[in-house]
Structures are given as C-alpha cells and as structure tokens.
Amino acid sequence: MKSSLLRLKCLSEIKSGEGIPFLTPDVSPGTHCPMRMASVIVEDIEGLSSLLVGMPECTTHSRLFSPYPEGEKGELHWLYVLDSREVVFGCRDGVMEALKKMEKAGARSILLIATCIPDLIGEDFEGVIQEIQSELSIRVAFVMLGQFKNVSYPAGSWKTMEALVALMQRQITVSNGVNILGRSPKEEHTPLPSLFPFLERNGLKLRYLAPGASLDDFCVAPDAVLNIVVSPYTQPLAIKMQKEFGVPFISLHNCYSVEEIDKAYEEIAKQFNLSCKGVFDEERKEALVLEKQAANICHGLKYVLSLRVDLPLPLTQYFITKLGMKPLLLHMEEYYPEDKNYAKSIRKSGYDPLVCRVVNEYTALQILQELSPDLGIGYLPNTNDTFPWVTDMFDFYGQVGYGRSNAVLKRLLCAVNKSSHFSKGGTYGTSSI
Amino acid sequence: MGLHRFKPVPSGRMGVLWTLSTIRNAAIIEFGCMGHMLYTGVALKRAGVYNACKLYSTHINETDIALGDTSRLEKVIEDVIERERVRVIFLTPSSIPEVIGIDISAICEGLQAQYPDTCFVPFGCGGFDRTQHQGVQEALTFLVKTLPKDMGRTQLPTFNLIGSCADLFRFQADADEIIRIMKGAFNMDPLCILSSDVSVEGIERMGGAHINLIVRQEGKDAGREMEKRFGTPYLMGRPYGIEGTANWLMKIAQLLDMEINSEFLIDEKEASLGRIEEVMPNFRRIVRSFPESATLSLGGHADVVKGILSYGCDELSFTKGICWCDCQDMEDEDIPYLSEDDWSKAVFSHDKGWLMASGEALEWSGKNTNMQISNPDTKWRIYPYEPPFVGFRGAVHLANLWINSNDPD
Numbered sequence: 001m002k003s004s005l006l007r008l009k010c011l012s013e014i015k016s017g018e019g020i021p022f023l024t025p026d027v028s029p030g031t032h033c034p035m036r037m038a039s040v041i042v043e044d045i046e047g048l049s050s051l052l053v054g055m056p057e058c059t060t061h062s063r064l065f066s067p068y069p070e071g072e073k074g075e076l077h078w079l080y081v082l083d084s085r086e087v088v089f090g091c092r093d094g095v096m097e098a099l100k101k102m103e104k105a106g107a108r109s110i111l112l113i114a115t116c117i118p119d120l121i122g123e124d125f126e127g128v129i130q131e132i133q134s135e136l137s138i139r140v141a142f143v144m145l146g147q148f149k150n151v152s153y154p155a156g157s158w159k160t161m162e163a164l165v166a167l168m169q170r171q172i173t174v175s176n177g178v179n180i181l182g183r184s185p186k187e188e189h190t191p192l193p194s195l196f197p198f199l200e201r202n203g204l205k206l207r208y209l210a211p212g213a214s215l216d217d218f219c220v221a222p223d224a225v226l227n228i229v230v231s232p233y234t235q236p237l238a239i240k241m242q243k244e245f246g247v248p249f250i251s252l253h254n255c256y257s258v259e260e261i262d263k264a265y266e267e268i269a270k271q272f273n274l275s276c277k278g279v280f281d282e283e284r285k286e287a288l289v290l291e292k293q294a295a296n297i298c299h300g301l302k303y304v305l306s307l308r309v310d311l312p313l314p315l316t317q318y319f320i321t322k323l324g325m326k327p328l329l330l331h332m333e334e335y336y337p338e339d340k341n342y343a344k345s346i347r348k349s350g351y352d353p354l355v356c357r358v359v360n361e362y363t364a365l366q367i368l369q370e371l372s373p374d375l376g377i378g379y380l381p382n383t384n385d386t387f388p389w390v391t392d393m394f395d396f397y398g399q400v401g402y403g404r405s406n407a408v409l410k411r412l413l414c415a416v417n418k419s420s421h422f423s424k425g426g427t428y429g430t431s432s433i
Numbered sequence: 434m435g436l437h438r439f440k441p442v443p444s445g446r447m448g449v450l451w452t453l454s455t456i457r458n459a460a461i462i463e464f465g466c467m468g469h470m471l472y473t474g475v476a477l478k479r480a481g482v483y484n485a486c487k488l489y490s491t492h493i494n495e496t497d498i499a500l501g502d503t504s505r506l507e508k509v510i511e512d513v514i515e516r517e518r519v520r521v522i523f524l525t526p527s528s529i530p531e532v533i534g535i536d537i538s539a540i541c542e543g544l545q546a547q548y549p550d551t552c553f554v555p556f557g558c559g560g561f562d563r564t565q566h567q568g569v570q571e572a573l574t575f576l577v578k579t580l581p582k583d584m585g586r587t588q589l590p591t592f593n594l595i596g597s598c599a600d601l602f603r604f605q606a607d608a609d610e611i612i613r614i615m616k617g618a619f620n621m622d623p624l625c626i627l628s629s630d631v632s633v634e635g636i637e638r639m640g641g642a643h644i645n646l647i648v649r650q651e652g653k654d655a656g657r658e659m660e661k662r663f664g665t666p667y668l669m670g671r672p673y674g675i676e677g678t679a680n681w682l683m684k685i686a687q688l689l690d691m692e693i694n695s696e697f698l699i700d701e702k703e704a705s706l707g708r709i710e711e712v713m714p715n716f717r718r719i720v721r722s723f724p725e726s727a728t729l730s731l732g733g734h735a736d737v738v739k740g741i742l743s744y745g746c747d748e749l750s751f752t753k754g755i756c757w758c759d760c761q762d763m764e765d766e767d768i769p770y771l772s773e774d775d776w777s778k779a780v781f782s783h784d785k786g787w788l789m790a791s792g793e794a795l796e797w798s799g800k801n802t803n804m805q806i807s808n809p810d811t812k813w814r815i816y817p818y819e820p821p822f823v824g825f826r827g828a829v830h831l832a833n834l835w836i837n838s839n840d841p842d
Contacts (some may be wrong), residue, residue, distance in 0.1 A: 017496060025489040025508035026462075033468025053530045055561075059437065060809075061472035067811065069797070081434030081441045084561035087532060118467055120498070124714040147466035148494050148529060248565035356572040359467065359492070363516070433659055 003365045008329070010352040011313075011343050023356040023364055030359050031333065034145040034156025038113045039066040040211065041160045042077065044184075047215030048167075049076040049107035051098060053091065053123075054115030055406060056081055076107045082117060090123050096132045103138050103276075109167050109215055112142040119146030125387035139164035151357065154334035157233035159315040161210075164218050165240045171223035176204050176272075179224040181238050182231025182253070183398055184212030190398040193252075194280055195231070195265060202274050210234070222247055226271055229253060230400045232311060232336055252400035254311060254338065256318035258287050260403055270405060283402040290409040291322050297416055298375075299324035304368050305329050306378030307358055308394040315408075320349045327353035328371045367421070375416065390417035437773055439793055440809045442759065443600075448568020449556045451477070451522045451600045452576075453486060455770055457632035460519045460578040464506045464537060465527025467492040477593050481814040482599050482629075486523075489513055498533055503540055510544060514551055521580070521633045524555045527629040531560065544636075554579055566760040569598055570651035573627060577655040581637040581662075587641040590689065591624040593659070595645050595667075596652035601734060602792075602808045604629050605817040610824035611646065611672070617697040618682045619689070627655070644668065644689055648823075649736050671736050674744030675705045675828045708829050712836040720750050728786030730754030732776055732794065733807025735763035737822070741789065741806060744828060745835075754786045755779045759807065787835055801838055 008021050035058055042050040043066040052062050059079040066077050080098050082091050095112070102110055114125055125142040133140060143163040145156055161181075178199065183190070185208040196206055207217055207224065221243035227238045229251040238249035249274070250268055255261045262284075269276045303325055305312050312330045319325040327346070330353050332339075346353070354371075358364045358380070365380050369387075376389040383389040390411050396404055434441055443451075453461055454477050463470050469596040470490035477485075491505040510522065524537050556575060573595060592615055595609040608626050615621045624642045638661065645667040647656045656667035668687045672681035679702060686693045718824040720727040729745045731738045735758035745751040757771035757779070764770035771779065780790060780798045788800055793809040795802045802811075806822060822831035 022492070024503060024512060024513045025491070027467045027470070027492050027509075028488060029471040029474050030490055030492065032471065033466070035468065036472075056434070056441050057447060057469050057528060060440045060443055060447070061469070061476070062474060063440050063793075063809070064475060076438075079437040079441065081437060082561070083434045087561045094435055101436060119530060120529060120532055147468050147492075148498060151492070151494065395750030 005329075005354065005370060008354045008356045011330070011355050012347055012352050014332075014335060014343070014355050017155070017332075018149075020151075020332050020355055020357050022359045023331070023367060024360045026363075027359040028362065031151070031357070032153035032156075033061075033147050033149045034153055034159070035113060035115050035147070036063060036065050037153050037156030038111075038143060038145055038160040039077075041157065042066070042111050042113070043068075043071065043075075044211035044213055045164075045213060046071075046073050047075060047108050048218075049078075049102060049110045050113055051078055051080055051095070051102060051110055052113045052115065053080040053095060053118050054082070055117050058115040062353070072109075074106050075187070076102050076105055076110075078102060086119065087117060090122065091118060092128050095123075095125075095128055099132055099136065099140060103136050107138060109139045109219075110141075111163060112140060113148070113160075114142060114144045116146040119144050119149060139167050141254070152333045154233060155282075156315075156334075158236045158334075161234050161299060162236040162240050165237065165244055166218060167375055168222050168241070168245070168423040169214065169219055170245060171220055172221045173225055174205065175225055177224040177249070178204050178206050179227045180206055180208045180220050181227050181229045181234035181249070182210050183208045184210040185217075186212040187398070189395070191403060193399065193403060194254075194283060195268070195401055198276075199268070199272075199274075202272065204272060209237075226250065226268070228268065230399060231398055232334070235336065235338065251332060251338075254314040254342075255400070256314060256405050256408070257322050258284060258291065258402065258405070261287075265401075280402055283406060286406050287402045287409075290406055290413070294409045294413055295323045297413060300326065301374040301416070302326045302328050302372070303375040303377055304329045304331075304371060304373045306364065306368070306376060306380045307333075307361065308379040309377060310393070310397050313339045313346065316351075316353070317342050317345050318348075318405075320346060320351060327351055327376075328373050329354040329356065329368065331356060331358045377412075388415045391417045438777070439773055439797070441773075443565035443568075443719045444528075445560065445563025445565065445568035445571065446531075447473070447527065448563075448565035448570075448600065449572045450525050450568075451565075452569050452572035452598045452628050453525065453556070454488065455482050455485045455599050455629050455631070456521075456523075457485055458519060458637070459523060459633050460489060460513050460517055461523045461525055462489045462491065462506065462513065463527050464491050464503070464530050465493055466490070466529060466534065469527060477599060478815075480599050480810070481817050483815075487513075487517055487519065488625060491590055493529055498529065498544065501535065503535060506540060507544070509728040510548070513538045514548055519551070519633075521552045523555060523654055526556060528561075541776075543787060564760060564762070565600060566651055566762060569596075569649075570654060573598075573652050573655040574658060576627065576636055577639065577658050580633065580709075581639040581659075582637045584638065584640045587624065587644055590619060590621045590643040590691070591641060592621050593625045593627060593639050593642040593665075594623055594647045595627045595647045595655050595659075596649035597626050597629040598649075599629055600808060601649070601737070602806060602810060602815075603819060603822060606821040607648070607671075607823045607827070608818050609817075610821035610826050611648070613826075614672070614678065614701070614730055614824050615685075617701065618693045619685070619691055625721065627652075639663075640665070644685060646685070649734065671740045672823050672829065673740035673831075675702055675709070675825060676748055677740070677744055678824050678828065705825045705829050708830045712832060715836060716751075716832075723785075724752065725785040727751045728754035729756070730779070730783055730786055730788045730790075731756045731806065732771070732780070732790035733759060735760060735765075735768055738768050741822065741831065743782065744831065746785075748828075749832070749835075751787075754788075755783075759791075787815050787838055789834075800818060804834060804838060
C-alpha cells in the first residue's frame, strides 16, 4: 500500500463517525458544517423560528444559507452572537433574554441552534430552556452542532430533525395515519415511490415530514399509526418518536435488494391488512433482470466510493452480495448506528475495505488511483480521463424501493458499458466483460 | 454582541482572513473547524475573488482540544509545502484555538527551523473582542512589517495602494479607477495593490514605491511602517468627487514634488463636469424646491461615507441626512457608529432623500439596492468591471445613481 493510504483505517476498525480518518491531512475546501443543514432545514419549515447561537463567523456564514431574518409566515431566523465575556462566563442570560424578545416579536416555536463555541464552553441549553420555558408560552427545542464534535453535515440534518420531537405533542392515534419521514410534501425532483400511491389508494392518509412541511404537521405527527422512513437523516427522528410516543417505524432507505424491499413492503402491508401481490410486479421484475445483468457485467469489479453517496455501507453490502463487486475504499460522510450491522455483514462476506473522509476533493483522485480500481462511484472533480466513474449519485437521496434500485443499476451499467477500459478486456481489472 | 437580525460585525479573525485571502502565491492554513474556511471561500467567490490565495483548514476535533494536540497543523503544513511549493504560508487564528489557548506563533517558530525555505507568517487578532476592522489593520501592518525586502526606489515612479481589500464593496472597481488616474496624472504604475490584487512577490517589492496611497484608516499603521523603514511618504484618503479627486491628485503632486499631467486633469474634469452638467438643473431644483429630498443618508465604512458625503455636500450642495459608520473605533461626531437596532430604525423609517447603505440593509428594507455602497452584500459579484465610486468616473457614477433614484422628488 502506498504511503498516502497508510493513514486510513479498515472498516472493521471504525466504531463511530469520529473515527473515520481523513484521506488527506489538508482540508480544502472540506465538507459542509452541520450548522448549514440546520439553517437550511429551519428555514424550510413553515411556522418554525430559529435562534442560531455562535460567534460572528457562524452567524455571518449562516446568512449564506438562510439569508432572511424573517420568513414569509412571520418566522424569525435571528442570530445570537457571544461577546468576549460570554465566551468565558456563558451566554445563559443573554440567550434567555433573546428567546423572550423573539416570543414578543411573534415567534410560534423556536429551534435554538448551538454552534462550536457554545458547545465547547459547555453551555447547558437544556437547563436554559427548562428555566425559561415557564416564562414562555411558546415551545423551544435545541440542537448542539459544534463541528468539532460533528465532523460533517449529516449530523446537522439528523440531529435537527431529531430535535423537533421536543416540539411534538402527544395525540390520539389516527388508525389510517402514516408519516413519511424524509420526504417533503412539496417535493418536485425526487420521484414518488410507487408504494405511496398504493397506500393512499387503500385509504391511508400520508403525512410527509421533512423540510417543506409545516410546524403544525410536526406537532401532530405522533397521531400516526406508523412512520415510514425514507432518509437516513430521519431515522433518528423515527427512533425517538417510537421511544417518546410509541409510534413504530419501518425503514426503506437502507433496502436496495429485491428481497429486502419485498420484506419491507410486506411488513408495511401487513400492518394495514393489505396485500402487495402483483402491485409492483413491473418494476420488481425489472429490478430482478437488472440485478442479474449487473451481476454478470460487474462481478469482480474493484470499486471506490467517493463523495455524495448517501448510504455507503448498505450500498456496498448490496454490491457485494448481489453483484459480486469488490469494495476497495469507501468515503463515509457519517457513521450511523445501523452501519454497525452493515459493517459486520460486509466483513462476513470477506471484505474489509479502507474507509476515509475525502476532505480535499482536488487531490483525492490521484490518491484513489493508487488503488487501481476498476470503477469509481460518487462525485470527484476531473474524473473524465481516469477509470470509469458513476459520478452522479446524490439525486438518489430520498428515493426508495424497486425504482431506486433500478435507477442505480442502470447508471452503473451505463458507466461500465460505456467505458473503453472494459471493452478492451479490462485495463484496470481482471474481470472480462 | 447579543441578538441580531442581520449579519453582525465580523470578527478580527475574519478581517485578517479576508485581507490575506487575495494574495497570490501563498497559502492560508487555518487551525480550526473546516466549515469556516469552506464558507470563507464561498464568500470570497461571491465577492469576486478567484484564483488567489490557496485556502486550507486543518479541522479540529474533541481529542485535539482535550489534549491540546496540534499535530494536525504540522501534517497539513508538510502536505501543503510538498504539493503547492508556496514560499509563504499564513497561519490564521480561529475561534476554538483561541478559547483553548493554542499559541500559533510559538508553533510557527518551531516550524520555521524545519522548513527554512518557507516563510511562516502567524497572525493574531484572534481575541473575541476584536472586530473586522482591527483584523484588517493588523493584517496590513503585519504584512508590510514582515514581507517587503530591502530595496531602493524604482527607476520610474511607482506607487503602492494600501487598504484595497476584499471586504470593501466594489473594491476592484475603485482600485482600477485609482490606477487609471495615477497613470493619467503622473504616468505612475502600481507596484503593489495591498491586498486585493497582489502576489507575495509584489509585497516583497513594496519598498521600491515612491508613495503609498492609503485608502482606508486601517492602513495608516502600515503606511507609517513603510515611511519608517523605507522613507516612503504616504497619503491618507479616498478620492471622491471631481474637485475632491483633483485635490487628492494635487496632494500627491506636492508630496512627490511632481507635476500633474495638466492635459489629463483638464480633460478628466471637463469630461466629468460635462456629463454631470446635464443633470445639474435637476439637482439644483431638488436642492431649491425640495430641500428635504436633497439629503444624503449614508451607512458603511467610515472613509466611504465621509468621502461620498463630502462630494455630495461640497460639490452638489446636498445636505447631510442620517449618516453612520460600521465600526465603533472609527466613529466621530459627524459620523457616529450605529448599532443594528439604530441603523435598522434609520433605514426602515427613511423617507425623503437618498439612502445609500449595505446591500443587506437596502434589500431587507425594500429600498433601492442600486444605491449600495457597502457590505454586507447579498449578491454575487463575479463581474469586476462595474463602475467605481472613487475618482472622476466614480463622481459621474454617483451622480448617475442619484439622478436615477426614485427617492427624491
């Protein structure tokens, strides 16, 4: 192994997100701060106000993503900047005063977003909110997002979504109510999985909860009889809702293979005494054909996973078990609790790929080439003249079911079929096409 | 600092970073969380800075903080030196190392011996009571103390422009206009535009200039430093208005004991006055018949506000409205510093006259955003050839803005 790769760890050595080593020591430009995701999310939830607490850096840059101090429906997105005294003695009094002012100015509910310095000095926002809550008629939730604890942006999404549970209220269960966690009610770009129209045709009332939904939707969400999770960013929200309100959940975002999707769909149908038989036949059959085709063509291909791949471990497990592909290196933006099981399963299959965080996208390619992969999956700049790449993977975010698997496989096959490397007998690998 | 609706006054750390970020053939390494450098890069691109200093971060995690471990910084430096082969590396402070008390300067001393061919320049101004303007001042002063090499005057007269930095609204256009009029009036070329258009080598050659033109208060210490070390005279101020620009050129001529190219000066004055003359009857009518509409309310950098105000009042007979600056250290009786509460009240309640302020203030109050003279900005500025505010062209541009503004009359 070349020296630049020596600093990396194998998947079996990774126990948490913090343990994922950087591919290069230098960061340029690096990954988004979790604060960005929180700012973007709160701005897109109608009726929810926010107070971002931090230094001039965080508060100034947050305006890149959430440029307006007031939303269309009277939401307030205000900033609290610590001064030199508060960095030493804490910002408790100032923040409590700020929350009161925001209530007076018309905020209905507030999410307090704490960035690096308040997190570093150990400001107790739980205590602050407990103390002030009795003086307020509005609900306040908080999320701690110091980047020194949350290296990359996914934590900003899943922790913010999880924090919204504090604004939810216990409800009487609606027997046909289902929350779809992770899909916006205003979604325009991500194709609608065929499962959801099927559920609606059968009398179920779906409530889409993600940025784009309203605060009111979130507040009454515990009335659902089931949560269906379509994004890794909403899995922690589902877990917390189960714990706090007893709403069970079924996750679809991790299911790539036909068997996994079959099982999850049957489980959902069973909850409501429905039958899926014959409903998804067309796309299911297509998935089986594509899986077989991809297994023939991609078997034995060594690959690296780069940036903007949502679910590196579930996808890798799928590529190994169904397509016979060989993972060399995986860029992981986040290590979710469920990833432990996928890591175990990948190890059981006989693979222990290198794991890293790509933090300098301009130099990563050169290093990845040292591994002589047959295929690259995920975004990196300037991949045109190297081995075959499937660069666009981020648009699969939020997609689930047979449709997503079909689209992933088609893109994979397209890249491999198009490549001259393979038609010449495999410049980079041993597999014959 | 407290509660804000709008962007707060940036920190000294940000001021340092923005000042350095435009310097070519150098790298900046920030020891801190990666998000700050990423978004600084985005903000610089929005401001129109590209292909300048290479920006790096180390990131920092809980273990580094708990153990005071700075090995990340050392590894990044090793990597950057190997790959970029830059001669100068600026090390900038960030908020977390400031809280935990990491001494970047001391680390630099150790590294300097290890990498004798690379110059390490550590910057301070990381304290939580320091503002953007103090950061800019410290960066400009430290740069001229550290990088210029000993050298004699250039054979043909040259000048340095000190204080043209990426944090000022329309910095590129203003610098270009100053370069144009210096060329026309004295046939002088710039040696160094500190720091919006310069390389490390350009800063090293600064000692060869015949005069330093300091276009913002934060550059005064740098000018003094250059005077002390190289004996270079300096002129403070920004040239606004037609007479104002002519006077500014006269002062340069006096300092350098040089003749102004009178043909250029006459042509420029005539061309500018000729254009403005077309709208002077309108301005005179506003001043005479609607005096409350002939007021200039200005908010932004103290030097910009003072300059535009003097042009409007001294040359066009406008009157002063509510004017404020964005830095407490620069306030005086004429131009006070206004807190966000106070300036937002002034902006929202503004009724008659011309209001020129930051893009953020104008946009959010629903006022005419063409009247922007300061930052925070709300737009991308990838086109650097917009009209300036300074110089002869700036005078015509400002008159054009005023006559087209719907606010008065």
